[in-house]
Amino acid sequence: xxxxxxxxxxxxxxxxxxxxxxxxxxxxxxxxxxxxxxxxxxxxxxxxxxxxxxxxxxxxxxxxxxxxxxxxxxxxxxxxxxxxxxxxxxxxxxxxxxxxxxxxxxxxxxxxxxxxxxxxxxxxxxxxxxxxxxxxxxxxxxxxxxxxxxxxxxxxxxxxxxxxxxxxxxxxxxxxxxxxxxxxxxxxxxxxxxxxxxxxxxxxxxxxxxxxxxxxxxxxxxxxxxxxxxxxxxxxxxxxxxxxxxxxxxxxxxxxxxxxxxxxxxxxxxxxxxxxxxxxxxxxxxxxxxxxxxxxxxxxxxxxxxxxxxxxxxxxxxxxxxxxxxxxxxxxxxxxxxxxxxxxxxxxxxxxxxxxxxxxxxxxxxxxxxxxxxxxxxxxxxxxxxxxxxxxxxxxxxxxxxxxxxxxxxxxxxxxxxxxxxxxxxx
Amino acid sequence: xxxxxxxxxxxxxxxxxxxxxxxxxxxxxxxxxxxxxxxxxxxxxxxxxxxxxxxxxxxxxxxxxxxxxxxxxxxxxxxxxxxxxxxxxxxxxxxxxxxxxxxxxxxxxxxxxxxxxxxxxxxxxxxxxxxxxxxxxxxxxxxxxxxxxxxxxxxxxxxxxxxxxxxxxxxxx
Numbered sequence: 300x301x302x303x304x305x306x307x308x309x310x311x312x313x314x315x316x317x318x319x320x321x322x323x324x325x326x327x328x329x330x331x332x333x334x335x336x337x338x339x340x341x342x343x344x345x346x347x348x349x350x351x352x353x354x355x356x357x358x359x360x361x362x363x364x365x366x367x368x369x370x371x372x373x374x375x376x377x378x379x380x381x382x383x384x385x386x387x388x389x390x391x392x393x394x395x396x397x398x399x400x401x402x403x404x405x406x407x408x409x410x411x412x413x414x415x416x417x418x419x420x421x422x423x424x425x426x427x428x429x430x431x432x433x434x435x436x437x438x439x440x441x442x443x444x445x446x447x448x449x450x451x452x453x454x455x456x457x458x459x460x461x462x463x464x465x466x467x468x469x470x471x472x473x474x475x476x477x478x479x480x481x482x483x484x485x486x487x488x489x490x491x492x493x494x495x496x497x498x499x500x501x502x503x504x505x506x507x508x509x510x511x512x513x514x515x516x517x518x519x520x521x522x523x524x525x526x527x528x529x530x531x532x533x534x535x536x537x538x539x540x541x542x543x544x545x546x547x548x549x550x551x552x553x554x555x556x557x558x559x560x561x562x563x564x565x566x567x568x569x570x571x572x573x574x575x576x577x578x579x580x581x582x583x584x585x586x587x588x589x590x591x592x593x594x595x596x597x598x599x600x601x602x603x604x605x606x607x608x609x610x611x612x613x614x615x616x617x618x619x620x621x622x623x624x625x626x627x628x629x630x631x632x633x634x635x636x637x638x639x640x641x642x643x644x645x646x647x648x649x650x651x652x653x654x655x656x657x658x659x660x661x662x663x664x665x666x667x668x669x670x671x672x673x674x675x676x677x678x679x680x681x682x683x684x685x686x687x688x689x690x691x692x693x694x695x696x697x698x699x700x701x702x703x704x705x706x707x708x709x710x711x712x713x714x715x716x717x718x719x720x721x722x723x724x725x726x
Numbered sequence: 727x728x729x730x731x732x733x734x735x736x737x738x739x740x741x742x743x744x745x746x747x748x749x750x751x752x753x754x755x756x757x758x759x760x761x762x763x764x765x766x767x768x769x770x771x772x773x774x775x776x777x778x779x780x781x782x783x784x785x786x787x788x789x790x791x792x793x794x795x796x797x798x799x800x801x802x803x804x805x806x807x808x809x810x811x812x813x814x815x816x817x818x819x820x821x822x823x824x825x826x827x828x829x830x831x832x833x834x835x836x837x838x839x840x841x842x843x844x845x846x847x848x849x850x851x852x853x854x855x856x857x858x859x860x861x862x863x864x865x866x867x868x869x870x871x872x873x874x875x876x877x878x879x880x881x882x883x884x885x886x887x888x889x890x891x892x893x894x895x896x897x898x899x
Contacts, residue, residue, distance in 0.1 A: 316864070350839050365773055
């Protein structure tokens, strides 16, 4: 392949800044043999390189005295260290955004099981028809039992979802449920991170589609409660409530138009999710749900893989909560709602505890995968119980958690020292 | 049976005393200066702010700061001080950069270079100066600016090409 000289000028610029690899270097050499113009360009840049070095030497030389003065000032006791009040201030101030992408990853785990409601190709009663037929869906998702819960704003186009979170306004997540990939954008820091959400998360979402289909079949078979009429936000609505084992869904729709007004979803012991403010078939700019890094953003290379959530992640994350946030005592409760509420505090604690960025990312990813693991217990029909509230981290005698996978005779039991043992009987 | 043990997360060398700080000044002053010069585009202002940053760093630094965290932190302090400085300067008076008279300096290549650097966009100038002040290490720059290595290489390439064009322009005048 032949290039024009402009391309070789790029290579020359790379050459003088030491960024050229061997292959490119030999390609460039070959071109330089035949091109006087580029040869001249190379010589000019090399000359400027020398000049730049001289310039820096000159400044270093000029500032030698001031550097010494600075050291003298430090030694003069005129400036004293303030070890107390500002001890951790720099940590608090500096890497504010460094965990934010991870926090977003953690929050993505909250949505396991919720997304397919909007993307599945199932048929349902008339009230869900608009959701299923719509090419695009825009909605708000309230998560948690309290009034002050998190609100996720979602723009759904086929298998793509663009999500913003009320408690992290600078973050945007773009999910592709087909490829199991997520792009997290930090609008403040102008950084982008790719996150793998294959495996468990995808499995969870697929499972939830099955659940909805089953639920709909149940509904069609008459196993659904007609909740009659009610009024929500001044609108007359009709409601249906369906339940399938551990899962529940309630749909309230406008009595006249059948436009969904409120959909409530609850899985197992999980927190309820409320979907509101539905808009269907609104035109959506494709760029909003693109997985490409937008112009002006820098792609951060971080290993964020949500695809393999294990028991070990869950157990270690219990330790992280205890160690980082609860003075080496296990929290009163665990689960997605607790994680959602406590996440900002955990992020703060990680910063305060002097963990490095890499450690913070690792720990946060453990917490994220732990939540997926925990959610999957419900999705997969496992039994579980948490009793760690107040137990000291390191207590080898006390059980903090146990679970029994579906179709398994044995129980997995987690103790206060984070050891995990098998048991044939329910603890 | 599967036993999971708790891993210690915090175990790093720390900066302990004034002597440690002195060695940090020696090690990082040039980089701090490079950032300040890149942003402020004026050596006198850059020197003042670099000094202020290092002193502020000393005063505010806890003995528990880890050495490996010092560089990104002090560069951030310097950047913030530069921004404050520019803000104050803008409020005080219109920005009038100190310049030598072109007629006296036209023949001086170093002067041309300095002026050309000054004409570069800040996004290019900062990594370019950091590159030369920091032992030509693009990976360090990436870490300090919190951008990817590829992005630093791209900016350096752009900076070098623009700088050359500006130098040619100046010599042709």
